[in-house]
Amino acid sequence: AQTVTQSQPEMSVQEAETVTLSCTYDTSESDYYLFWYKQPPSRQMILVIRQEAYKQQNATENRFSVNFQKAAKSFSLKISDSQLGDAAMYFCALITSGTYKYIFGTGTRLKVLA
Amino acid sequence: KAGVTQTPRYLIKTRGQQVTLSCSPISGHRSVSWYQQTPGQGLQFLFEYFSETQRNKGNFPGRFSGRQFSNSRSEMNVSTLELGDSALYLCASSLVWLAGGRDNEQFFGPGTRLTVL
Numbered sequence: 372a373q374t375v376t377q378s379q380p381e382m383s384v385q386e387a388e389t390v391t392l393s394c395t396y397d398t399s400e401s402d403y404y405l406f407w408y409k410q411p412p413s414r415q416m417i418l419v420i421r422q423e424a425y426k427q428q429n430a431t432e433n434r435f436s437v438n439f440q441k442a443a444k445s446f447s448l449k450i451s452d453s454q455l456g457d458a459a460m461y462f463c464a465l466i467t468s469g470t471y472k473y474i475f476g477t478g479t480r481l482k483v484l485a
Numbered sequence: 486k487a488g489v490t491q492t493p494r495y496l497i498k499t500r501g502q503q504v505t506l507s508c509s510p511i512s513g514h515r516s517v518s519w520y521q522q523t524p525g526q527g528l529q530f531l532f533e534y535f536s537e538t539q540r541n542k543g544n545f546p547g548r549f550s551g552r553q554f555s556n557s558r559s560e561m562n563v564s565t566l567e568l569g570d571s572a573l574y575l576c577a578s579s580l581v582w583l584a585g586g587r588d589n590e591q592f593f594g595p596g597t598r599l600t601v602l
Binding site: 415421 | 488530541590
């Protein structure tokens with residue numbers, strides 16, 4: 372079975388500081404994709420960043436980057452220079468070529484303190 | 486390009502009733518997936534439709550059903566509503582079906598908040 376675990380229900384970060392959100396996953400498939408989605412309060416969920424399992428290079432999107440540790444099945448999200456607009460629920464998600472469906476973690480609520 | 490739209494945004498029903506939710510994907514997207522989001526269970530996959538065919542489904546009872554039309558719009562139906570069906574129902578569209586590899590990024594709608602009394 373595929374699982375995604377986010378062990379931090381809530382995190383806080385000071386504005387302009389850096390924060391790392393943790394995600395671990397489990398799958399026996401070799402072909403899979405990992406995603407971080409952001410869900411702001413009362414707003415639509417949007418994709419933050421994605422990582423293909425076959426790529427060794429960590430994905431980066433502006434202030435967002437991941438630390439993809441394939442052997443450890445870890446996929447953490449680093450947010451640099453945090454902004455008030457980064458406050459949201461962050462979901463880690465996995466999709467494998469075997470199951471063809473997204474498995475989401477339980478989410479981490481990020482608070483950004485001014 | 487317009488995003489994913491869902492109607493209605495809010496719905497209040499009573500136990501035993503049935504409900505139909507609608508989702509219009511991004512133009513050109515042929516895959517539509519549905520999720521149930523609750524504080525306790527998080528995001529749970531309901532099903533995915535691609536080219537009017539259900540390609541995959543999650544672990545939900547048969548009271549939950551869906552369909553997709555030739556224009557890729559999708560509807561989800563829940564019959565004999567229970568209190569536990571109260572949730573935010575999210576629809577997501579993607580260019581290809583979720584097994585399609587590279588273009589399997591999902592774009593989410595704002596959701597329909599269903600309250601069952």
